[in-house]
Amino acid sequence: xxxxxxxxxxxxxxxxxxxxxxxxxxxxxxxxxxxxxxxxxxxxxxxxxxxxxxxxxxxxxxxxxxxxxxxxxxxxxxxxxxxxxxxxxxxxxxxxxxxxxxxxxxxxxxxxxxxxxxxxxxxxxxxxxxxxxxxxxxxxxxxxxxxxxxxxxxxxxxxxxxxxxxxxxxxxxxxxxxxxxxxxxxxxxxxxxxxxxxxxxxxxxxxxxxxxxxxxxxxxxxxxxxxxxxxxxxxxxxxxxxxxxxxxxxxxxxxxxxxxxxxxxxxxxxxxxxxxxxxxxxxxx
Amino acid sequence: xxxxxxxxxxxxxxxxxxxxxxxxxxxxxxxxxxxxxxxxxxxxxxxxxxxxxxxxxxxxxxxxxxxxxxxxxxxxxxxxxxxxxxxxxxxxxxxxxxxxxxxxxxxxxxxxxxxxxxxxxxxxxxxxxxxxxxxxxxxxxxxxxxxxxxxxxxxxxxxxxxxxxxxxxxxxxxxxxxxxxxxxxxxxxxxxxxxxxxxxxxxxxxxxxxxxxxxxxxxxxxxxxxxxxxxxxxxxxxxxxxxxxxxxxxxxxxxxxxxxxxxxxxxxxxxxxxxxxxxxxxxxxxxxxxxxxxxxxxxxxxxxxxxx
Numbered sequence: 001x002x003x004x005x006x007x008x009x010x011x012x013x014x015x016x017x018x019x020x021x022x023x024x025x026x027x028x029x030x031x032x033x034x035x036x037x038x039x040x041x042x043x044x045x046x047x048x049x050x051x052x053x054x055x056x057x058x059x060x061x062x063x064x065x066x067x068x069x070x071x072x073x074x075x076x077x078x079x080x081x082x083x084x085x086x087x088x089x090x091x092x093x094x095x096x097x098x099x100x101x102x103x104x105x106x107x108x109x110x111x112x113x114x115x116x117x118x119x120x121x122x123x124x125x126x127x128x129x130x131x132x133x134x135x136x137x138x139x140x141x142x143x144x145x146x147x148x149x150x151x152x153x154x155x156x157x158x159x160x161x162x163x164x165x166x167x168x169x170x171x172x173x174x175x176x177x178x179x180x181x182x183x184x185x186x187x188x189x190x191x192x193x194x195x196x197x198x199x200x201x202x203x204x205x206x207x208x209x210x211x212x213x214x215x216x217x218x219x220x221x222x223x224x225x226x227x228x229x230x231x232x233x234x235x236x237x238x239x240x241x242x243x244x245x246x247x248x249x250x251x252x253x254x255x256x257x258x259x260x261x262x263x264x265x266x267x268x269x270x271x272x273x274x275x276x277x278x279x280x281x282x283x284x285x
Numbered sequence: 286x287x288x289x290x291x292x293x294x295x296x297x298x299x300x301x302x303x304x305x306x307x308x309x310x311x312x313x314x315x316x317x318x319x320x321x322x323x324x325x326x327x328x329x330x331x332x333x334x335x336x337x338x339x340x341x342x343x344x345x346x347x348x349x350x351x352x353x354x355x356x357x358x359x360x361x362x363x364x365x366x367x368x369x370x371x372x373x374x375x376x377x378x379x380x381x382x383x384x385x386x387x388x389x390x391x392x393x394x395x396x397x398x399x400x401x402x403x404x405x406x407x408x409x410x411x412x413x414x415x416x417x418x419x420x421x422x423x424x425x426x427x428x429x430x431x432x433x434x435x436x437x438x439x440x441x442x443x444x445x446x447x448x449x450x451x452x453x454x455x456x457x458x459x460x461x462x463x464x465x466x467x468x469x470x471x472x473x474x475x476x477x478x479x480x481x482x483x484x485x486x487x488x489x490x491x492x493x494x495x496x497x498x499x500x501x502x503x504x505x506x507x508x509x510x511x512x513x514x515x516x517x518x519x520x521x522x523x524x525x526x527x528x529x530x531x532x533x534x535x536x537x538x539x540x541x542x543x544x545x546x547x548x549x550x551x552x553x554x555x556x557x558x559x560x561x562x563x564x565x566x567x568x569x570x571x572x573x574x575x576x577x578x579x580x581x582x583x584x585x586x587x588x589x590x591x592x593x
Contacts, residue, residue: 053390053393071398076396079394088386089388090298091298095298100395103397139391
């Protein structure tokens with residue numbers, strides 16, 4: 001496999017604050033990687049470093065380029081949507097298309113027009129006249145029309161209603177992802193993207209606390225639903241995290257033999273959200 | 286090239302004042318011209334207006350040309366002042382607006398360097414704003430002359446001879462165009478400073494740009510008992526001190542009598558400008574270098590700031 005992103009010992013400090021702390025990971029071509037972390041975990045700082053929007057320490061390579069020093073070349077092959085990367089409110093849709101067409105060598109106006117044709121967005125509307133959902137549709141249409149190798153999405157559906165959120169991810173998969181392209185996505189609404197992801201990375205306090213493929217998760221992590229004396233026995237096996245559900249105990253285990261757990265209760269593969277809570281709280285405990 | 290043109294076009298879309306201001310000034314000046322003609326028509330016996338003398342056959346051609354050039358220039362001064370304000374406020378907003386409306390990350394998501402973006406702002410203030418103002422001046426001059434021609438025709442005189450056959454139109458336009466281009470070059474250090482402030486501050490760019498300009502000369506006076514910086518700033522702010530003007534440095538400066546006297550000798554406005562003095566002026570080049578340093582600092586700030 002080819003690594004599109006390679007980070008070795010990457011750090012970013014703001015005075016005493018270690019926003020990203022000695023992080024190493026790789027993202028391979030054709031993957032949909034979810035980067036999950038609580039507020040202030042360092043997600044956005046890490047994404048900014050990947051996009052060349054901020055300098056950092058360590059070795060960071062994206063598409064074989066140094067993101068900060070070769071940002072222009074990098075941006076020809078990367079697109080990103082961030083909740084803070086809002087489209088200018090004063091611009092008309094047609095002006096936006098003209099601008100991107102004249103500044104981005106890999107942008108297809110025809111493709112963008114085709115994608116916008118499926119929406120209710122008028123070409124002479126100003127961005128300020130569009131609803132938040134329509135603005136996101138417009139932004140997605142533009143970046144989908146760019147022949148980019150890597151798409152970075154930072155909370156792309158924040159503030160959208162459920163219909164727009166579902167449409168957004170459906171369009172993303174149907175129009176953008178072709179198995180060759182790569183997507184790196186962060187969101188708080190983990191449940192919505194869980195089924196899209198091929199790989200998963202958790203970040204907390206600037207450190208990566210999980211980096212695995214979705215296929216490998218059931219082999220390493222298991223959730224046990226138990227109660228009574230079985231719960232006591234399970235607790236001795238060192239669960240990552242424990243919570244109460246309807247009077248029963250739900251325990252999350254990492255790298256514990258399933259055969260040891262099977263006799264103590266029901267086994268499930270944890271959801272990404274539950275696993276995230278277990279990893280973050282487990283690390284804090 | 287295509288990319289830079291697109292960036293400049295974005296400036297025109299975003300900062301509508303670039304064309305709205307000259308258009309508004311042109312409209313006001315033209316309406317005032319119409320009002321003047323109506324007033325002359327109504328109270329012609331009691332009003333003394335120079336333009337009325339243009340149709341006097343006893344007036345020498347040089348004086349007629351001088352009167353017409355003075356008439357056009359009087360219509361132009363307000364454009365120069367408006368452009369001065371436009372350039373200043375454009376620079377204060379140029380790199381601040383994209384942070385204020387939070388669109389900076391979108392612009393930075395495109396394959397455009399920070400240097401290319403800042404260069405497009407400089408091209409706008411040094412070329413596009415003077416061009417837009419010049420276009421409005423041309424239209425205003427033509428409309429004003431048409432209004433006067435109509436009035437003259439109604440009065441029974443021949444505007445073809447007394448107006449269009451006499452007016453030094455192209456000479457005036459070349460001179461005005463030169464002055465319009467010279468203004469931002471002369472103001473370059475201040476415009477560079479304003480551009481830097483617009484990239485740098487989190488809020489209130491106007492106040493933060495003006496305060497040091499006001500306070501530093503006072504500090505200089507308090508500490509060194511001198512006004513060197515204050516005088517340097519004041520000199521930049523006064524357009525008549527630009528080394529493009531031949532009369533610059535005269536004790537009395539510029540006044541309307543000088544203008545009439547010079548034009549009465551049939552001296553063209555273009556000959557009245559001193560290109561050599563302008564482009565060999567240390568003040569001009571020093572100002573451009575200061576502007577370049579501030580623009581470089583603006584690029585650096587846009588590139589390295591982490592709150593964008």
